[in-house]
Each structure stands twice: as C-alpha cells, then as structure tokens.
Amino acid sequence: MSTKPLSSYQLTAEIEQAFDGVVEATARFCDAVDTRKPRQWTLCDTSAPAQWLRQALEDMWYEDGQDGRATRNYIGVVLADDTTLELAMTLNERKDHFGTLVGQLRKQSASAVAELKVHLPRRHPAVEAPLEQRGLARLHLKQTWRRLPIAEAPLARLHLSWYTSGRSIKRLTVEQAQEKLAAFNNEAAHIRIQWQKLAALPSDEILAQVQHQAPVMRGNLFFKEPLADGHTRRALNMALPLIIPADHTDRLPLINTPPATPPTHRTRARREDTRIEDDPYIPSLRLYRYRSQ
Structure with missing residues (x-):
C-alpha cells in the first residue's frame, strides 16, 4: 500500500516541528x-570558547548582502565525553530530518520555502528579538541543516588546510544547453552571440558546466588506534567545529x-592533463568545451 505524499500545508507543519527540534537539540x-567545560580549540583567538561554540551553532541567519550560496565557517575542536558526543549525534539527526523535509517542500513549492525563511524564527521569540535588532530576519537554510563533523575515534593529530580548488562538473548535451540558454533574454546581444556559438557545435558534442566551489577547511584526521576497517586516517570538510x-x-x-582566512589563489597546481578548456565557451551558463584528444 503506497503512502500518499504530504501536502504543502502538512509538510510545512512538520518542518516547523523539525525546526523546533533543531533549536532545542x-x-x-x-x-x-x-556545564562540562571540555577541552576546546578554535582557529580564531577567543577567550570564551564555550560562548563562541554557541554562536557558531546558532548562526543560521542571512547577513545583509550575503550570497545565498555562501556559508560562514567556524573552525574549531571540542573534546566530547560520551554524553556530549551523544547530544552531538542527536543534533545531526535533527538537522538531517529538517533538511530532508525542506527538500521535499522545495519540490512542491519554492515560494513556500521562501516564506519559511521568514516565518520559522518567529516561532521562537527569544531567537527572533535579538535577530531583528541585528537585522537578521531571514533563516539561512544551508547553515541550519549543515552537520557537526564528528570523528569516529580519539585522534593523535589533526592537520588543517584550506582547499580552494574545488569545483563540480556537470555534463550537458548541446540540446540541454539550448534549453537552459532559452531562459535568458534572447534579445540581448551577448545571448544572441552565444546562441550562434551553440549552433556551430556538432549536435552530439558534450559540454562541461563548471561550478567553482567556495573555499573549505579540510581536516585530515589521524587516529590514535586503527579503526575497525583498518584505516588510520580520514579526511573531511570542517565548516563547523569538529567533535x-x-x-x-x-x-x-x-x-x-593554518591561516584564519583562505588564500586568494589556487593552492594546487593545475593538472597538466585537464580535459576542460581554460575559457568558457558559453559564459552565461559556465559551459566549457572539452579539449580534443
């Protein structure tokens, strides 16, 4: 027996409860x-690490002029006993649940998600009042559901470094590129030029749509003892304090x-065998041609 999908109204109600769960956790x-005052370390110089940690985890809000795709980093370490570790895991579970529900609602109604960003903080007056004083009235969903990184076992060493060369690549056909370009103003001269460039390509050519990713702090974790699978190290991204x-x-x-801010240039040499051309072929879509073999 199939389960009937929830309506936007029902999903919104569940999201409200899930957000309450994130705030409470x-x-x-x-x-x-x-209370337990565990050992902590932060990349920034702070005399009140516990207060800094609370600020890091309660930072779920847009700042004026902030790019919606960008999130703020809080790089640090918290040494957790069993109780604190369990609470961190519960918090991640609540974040996952909230993110899943918002994803379901976005598929049904993008406008309903936009309304949530303003509506949800109002469920918590103690949260809303100071936010309004600072001009932070909208919820930043990505910062709300991003997880606490948790090490699987005690560490002997943690090596941190900024990773600035990240990018995601999606393969598109010429027809798919034309569909995406059709969403732009086709009367604009630069769009007409790009239409002509697409028309000059073979219909079976594949293009690369490249999205350069924001710099991230990469943590290399070296465990005191080998894990059950035999591994002695792991690597993960650290936007929030590592537990x-x-x-x-x-x-x-x-x-x-490491430096408190990421470098302004690439920290790794460009691979000599990169298959993607240096300059975008269709700039409005960040589309590149693959180099001929």
Missing part, C-alpha cells in the same frame, strides 16, 4: 558543553594552525 548540546571523542588522557590532539 542545539541548546541541549551547548548547555552540556557549558572528537575523549579518551582517558583528556588531551587535545596535535593541531596545526
């Missing part, structure tokens, strides 16, 4: 850190100190 985790299980020593791992 965030508060419980931060309260536990305040590390504490062991009997209650010591932070060795941590290097």
Whole structure:
C-alpha cells in the first residue's frame, strides 16, 4: 500500500516541528558543553570558547548582502565525553530530518520555502528579538541543516588546510544547453552571440558546466588506534567545529594552525592533463568545451 505524499500545508507543519527540534537539540548540546567545560580549540583567538561554540551553532541567519550560496565557517575542536558526543549525534539527526523535509517542500513549492525563511524564527521569540535588532530576519537554510563533523575515534593529530580548488562538473548535451540558454533574454546581444556559438557545435558534442566551489577547511584526521576497517586516517570538510571523542588522557590532539582566512589563489597546481578548456565557451551558463584528444 503506497503512502500518499504530504501536502504543502502538512509538510510545512512538520518542518516547523523539525525546526523546533533543531533549536532545542542545539541548546541541549551547548548547555552540556557549558556545564562540562571540555577541552576546546578554535582557529580564531577567543577567550570564551564555550560562548563562541554557541554562536557558531546558532548562526543560521542571512547577513545583509550575503550570497545565498555562501556559508560562514567556524573552525574549531571540542573534546566530547560520551554524553556530549551523544547530544552531538542527536543534533545531526535533527538537522538531517529538517533538511530532508525542506527538500521535499522545495519540490512542491519554492515560494513556500521562501516564506519559511521568514516565518520559522518567529516561532521562537527569544531567537527572533535579538535577530531583528541585528537585522537578521531571514533563516539561512544551508547553515541550519549543515552537520557537526564528528570523528569516529580519539585522534593523535589533526592537520588543517584550506582547499580552494574545488569545483563540480556537470555534463550537458548541446540540446540541454539550448534549453537552459532559452531562459535568458534572447534579445540581448551577448545571448544572441552565444546562441550562434551553440549552433556551430556538432549536435552530439558534450559540454562541461563548471561550478567553482567556495573555499573549505579540510581536516585530515589521524587516529590514535586503527579503526575497525583498518584505516588510520580520514579526511573531511570542517565548516563547523569538529567533535572528537575523549579518551582517558583528556588531551587535545596535535593541531596545526593554518591561516584564519583562505588564500586568494589556487593552492594546487593545475593538472597538466585537464580535459576542460581554460575559457568558457558559453559564459552565461559556465559551459566549457572539452579539449580534443
């Protein structure tokens, strides 16, 4: 027996409850850190790490002029006992649930999602009032559901470095490119030029749509003991503080100190065998041709 999809109204109601769950789980985790006062480290210079952690996890809001695709990084480490670790995992579960529901609603109604960004903070007066004073009235969904990175086991060492060369590549046919270009103002001269360039391509040519990704802090985790699968290290992105299980020593791992802000240029040499041309063929769509073999 199939389950009938929820209506936009029903989904919105569930999202409201899921957002409440995220807010409550965030508060419980931060309260536990305040009470237990575990060892912490932050990339920024702060005299109040517990207060900084709460600020990092409660930062779910747009700032004036902020690109909706961009999120703010909070790089740090928290050494967690079993109770605190369990609360961190529960918080991630609540974030996952909230993100899944918003994704379902976006497929049904983009306008309803836009309304949520303004409506949800109003469910928590203690949250809304200071936000309005700072001009932060809209919810930043990506910052709301992004997960806390959690190490699988105690660490001996943590090496941090900015990764600035990330990009995602989607393959498009010429026909798909034409469909996307049709959404632009076809009376504009630069769009007409791009139509002509597309028309000059073979119909079976594949183009690469490239999206350059924002710089991210990459953490290389070196475990004190091999994991069950035999691995001794992991790598993960760290937009939020890394939660590390504490062991009997209650010591932070060795941590290097990278620059507080990402470099303005690529930190890795361009691969000599890259298959994508240097300059975009259709700039409005970030489309590149593949180099001929």
